[in-house]
Amino acid sequence: MPAKIEVGMKRGLPDPAGQSVRGRLAEDLGIRLDDVRVIDVYTIDAGLTPEQLERVRAELFTDPIIQESVVNKSLARDYDFIIEVGFLPGVTDNVGKSSAEGIADTLDRPMKPGEAVYKSTQYALRGALKGAADRPACERIARDALANELIQRWIVKSASEMAGLDGALLLGLPIVTERSDPEVHAINLDIPDAQLAALSRDRMLALELHEMKAIQAYYKDPDVRARRSSAGLPEQPTDIELEILAQTWSEHCKHKIFNAEIKYTDETGKKRTVNSLFKTYVKATTDKVAKQVDWLVSVFHDNAGIIKFDDHWNFALKAETHNSPSALDPYGGAITGIVGVNRDVLGAGMGCRCILNTDVFCFASPFYSGKIPPRLFHPRRVLRGVHQGVKDGGNQSGIPDVNGAIVFHERFLGKPLVFCGTGGLIPAKVAGKPSEEKGACPGDLIVMTGGRIGKDGIHGATFSSEELHEGSPATAVQIGDPITQKKMADFLLEARDLGLFTCIWDDGAGGLSSSVGEMARVSGGAEVHLEKAPLKYAGLAPWEIFLSEAQERMTLSIPPDKIDEFLNLARRRAVEATVLGTFTDSGRLECFYDGRKIASLDMEFLHDGVPKMHLKAVYTPPALEEASLPDKKDLTPDLKAVLGSLNVCSKETFVRMYDHEVLGQSVLKQFQGAQNDGPGDAGVIRPVPESRRGIAIACGICPKYSDIDTYHMMACAIDEAVRNIIAVGGRLGAIAGLDNFCWPDPIQSEKTPDGEHKLAQLVRCAEALHEYCVAYGIPLISGKDSMKNDYKIGDTKISIPPTVLFTAAGIIDDVEKTVSMDVKRPGDIVYAAGAGSLSRFTPNTRRSSRPP
Amino acid sequence: MKGSTLTRLGAVTPDPQLKITGRGGLVVNAPLADLKEAWQRPLRW
Incomplete structure (x- = not known):
């Protein structure tokens, strides 16, 4: 019988978490309580004795100064309804795992x-909602404010219903009950084109017809065929082979649009x-700039770009969406997202230590009052959830956040x-x-x-094709676990310094298929035994x-003579490590399950077999008129309106x-000025205490410009990031860049007529x-593209404005010469440097001799 | 800074007031606290 410990703030003390929920309910739903x-409810399914339960209640779960707690009883009092939310x-x-x-x-x-702890949360509500008629309002609170039905479930109980339920489990144990046989199926591809396309769609392979035909x-x-028959494999592809091809050939991994042949017609x-x-455009930039700078270490082919910091240290940088x-x-x-990009840096080179995070979000207005299309959340809820996720991911990993932005545009509703x-x-x-x-x-x-394997994130985060039933795992969404990852990261850096591995790779999108497939390119093949993989629960198909x-999770290649030392160290550091197979030079990626061969793919076909896309692009500039400034005497209200607009106002x-401070390396933090509340231009850190060298990090992003011209959207974003770096004391010639493209679907089709x-x-x-x-001498050291940022359900289609985040990193020679953004003392003179645009609006000012 | 175009715009003053002149007169004249409040208010959740 599972036991239950409930922990809450002491009666008589304010409950800040409860107050915050109360405020949100009033603000977002108009329900005033x-x-x-x-x-906090901890359901312990572990057969502990009453003495043991009492001990963990007092020593582990309760802060005796501010909290009270009970075992197998209900803590809530003086309420009208209880809503309990669990996973x-x-x-x-x-x-639950940390508990x-x-x-x-x-x-x-x-x-x-089989023993585990499950965390759930009770919200005890008092006032306004009293009787049975108010139950729908409670359901609404649960659905729209407290829980996400994709990953969570809830139960609503009135005070009278709770009378007989003192200490009872309100939600059942969230144990995965699904059991399917680990079978492997062959999939017939000798079918007409229309069925091939349907197969790709139904299995969520996201492959185009010409790609299915190549397979x-x-x-x-x-x-x-001959080789397959001698290896005992079916003539037709097995499900795992088809899935490996789909993952390796995905837009996410192969960047097919960025590698396509494009017939372009310009505006003339x-x-x-x-x-x-x-x-x-991307690689050519770096190739050209590489002739002028001597600090590029590793660009494009690894998990993150790496540049030289000084003679003893290198710096890696990566941004993801x-x-x-x-x-x-x-x-x-x-x-x-945040713990994932941390792993990219951990997987760069032989493994980098993460030293800084950046975060840039684009949302629709949190004050949006129109209708929310099906399956979308209100932008306010998205903003709160994303912010909380990035905050937890960064703060719990002990990595400071040094720079970022929040950008608003109506089309980010979609x-x-x-x-x-x-950075690492x-x-x-x-x-x-x-x-x-x-x-x-x-x-x-x-x-x-690292972590174990579950059904999380199969096929990325597309909606699962099967309905979610009582015992089925939520496959659509993953939730990062910074604590597990931090432990793994510290262990791997220790193993790195002992020289225990030859290669390290992130298990991000595509999981083992992606990491093993990539790492096997160097050795020339791999053999994986999937039944050895540690699982979160039984019932996963190979x-x-x-x-x-x-x-x-991270994948490593370890020489056989180092494996004992590696596994020993893993045990001592309480990190799970499992040998899954061997890298080979067979020219093939081969998978086995219980000794049976279930996949054998030529490495060459796997990595180079994807057919090139041939696309057409036609540019028609939009018809726009230059804005005219009204002739007003007093512009103070206009200035205030600009200051208070969403894209300018304080965030x-x-x-x-x-956390801006953790690791103790900050030089210029996010907030500056006499009252410490003005935003800085770029974040500057001094990562190596014995050196005065520093790293400045800045971002540029301006999606609004795209509706005028994406050329200038990009140019402005680069310029913004560069100016931020220069403003704190960086210099051209010591700046590296990252480009992160987010585009609406740019492939002409019925659903995308433009x-x-x-x-x-x-x-x-x-x-x-x-x-x-x-022109600026900035090499692009890494980047990423995300190409299908559209929403379409029914007749509603929303495409985001084309957006590029440009992240710039500048190496600062001496952090003691950096400059913060605040004005320093009365009498100082204010200049505008590079005064191009000023001349247009203030004709009396001395004109610039250079064009804007 | 060699070769850069610089335009002198004004000076930092001790009084907490932003004044901008242009088009033949004072176009902005506001206490800094007012401007700061306008800037901080919208997303002060």
Whole structure:
């Protein structure tokens, strides 16, 4: 029989969490209550004795100064309704997991298999809602304010119903009850085109017809057939093979649009062909600038870009987006975004220590009063959830947030954008070798470390095709666990310095399929035994084990003579590490389950077999008129209106909650000025205490410009980031850039009739990226693109404004010479530098001799 | 800064007031506290 511990604030003390919920209910739902108390509920399914329960209640779960708690009783009093919210089966429960570890430590008694702690939360409501007629209002509170039905469940109980339920479990245990046989199916591809397209759609492979046909052709090849038959594999692809191909060939992993051949017609009707936006504009930029700078260490091919910090240290930088997941579950999507990009940096080179985070969000107005289309949340709820997720992800990992932005535009209602960036530091040499060099050797063991595998995040965060039933895990959403990840990160950096591995890779999008598939490119093949993989619960099909995006995992290649030392260290650091197979030079990626071969794919076909896309882009500039300034005497009200507009006003409420200080390296923080509430231009840190060198981090983003011209949207974003770096004391020649593209679908189709225009906007934007970065001497060291930021349900379609986040990192020679943004003393003279635009509005000012 | 165009716009004063002149007169004249309040109010949740 599971036990239950309830913990709340002492009666007589204010309950800040409850007050915050009360405020939200009033503000967001217009429901005004007299009181809300929040009670933390820990359901312990572990067979503890009453003495043990009492001990963990007092020692582990309760702060005796401010909290009270009870075992197997109800704590709530003086309420009208109780709403209890808990997770659905299979959803990551970070607090429950930490509680189980806490119990094991407190009682010095390891948790047995099958034992667990589940966290839920009770909200005791008083006032306004009293009788049975108010139950629908309580349901509404639960659904619209307290819980997310994709990952959580809830129960509403009135005070009279609770009378007979003292200490009872209100929600059942969220145990995954689903059991399916780990079967592997062959999938017939000898079918007409229409059925191939349907297969891609129904299995959520996200492959275009010409890609499905390339796979079909591969399996018809007589050599492939002969080899499959001798290996005991079916003629047709197995489900796991098809899933591996779909993941490896996904837009997310192969950047097919950025590598496409584009026939571009410009505004004058002139035609030209762009063969890969990536090669023509992104890589070409870095290739050109690389001739002028001597500090590029590793660009494009690793998890993050790496530059030189000084003779002893290198600096890695990466930014990612997590847009669709954040639309479904703002909190889970955002926390997964931040801990995910942390892992990119942990996986860069031989493993970097994360030293800073950035966060940039794009939302619709939190004051939006129109109708919310189905399956979307109100922007206010998205803003709160995303902010909480990034705050928890960063603060709990002990990584300071140094820079960011919140941008508002009505079309982000369709899809919020959540950019998370991370910087990391790594010694220039690790175990005697350059730390950016890595690679699995044939014979090295494939080792997975960190969290276990569940059905979380299969097929990314698209809605699961199967309905969610009582016992089915929530596959659509993942929730990052910073605590597990922090432990793993510290362990891996220790193993790195001992020289225990030859390569490290993040298990992000695509899970093992992605990390093993990428690492096997160096060795030339891999052999994976999937039944060895540690699972969160039984019942995963082999392809699900290989494709799951369950978080907090890294894959390593470990020479056989180092494996004992590595596994020993993992045990001592309480990090799970499992040998799953071997890297080979067979030229094939092969998977086994219980000794049976279930997948064998040629590495060459897997990585280079995806057919090139051929796209068309036509640019038609929009017809726009220049704004005219009204002739007014007093502009003070206009200035106030600008200051109070959403994109200009202070975001201190949100930014203040991030930890800016942890690691003790800050030079210029997010807030500056006499009252410490003015926003700084760029964040500056001094990561190596014995050196006066620093790193300045700034962002530029201006999606509004895209409706005028995406070329200038890009140019302005670069310029904004660069000016921020220069303003704090950085200099050109020591700035590196990251480009993160978020675009609406730019492929012409029935659902995207303006695809050719949107692709043309992308071409113009990439042109600007190239021209401005070459002019400024900024190499692009890493980047990412997210290409399908649209919402379409029924007749409602919302496409985001084309958006690029430009992140700039400047190496500062001496942090003691940095400059904060505040004015320093009366009498100081104010100048505008580079006065191009000023001359237009103030004709009496001395004109600039240079064009704007 | 060599080769940069600089335009002198004004000076920092001890009194907490923002004054901007242009178009032949004073176009902005407001206490800093008012401007700051306008800037901080919208998202002070």
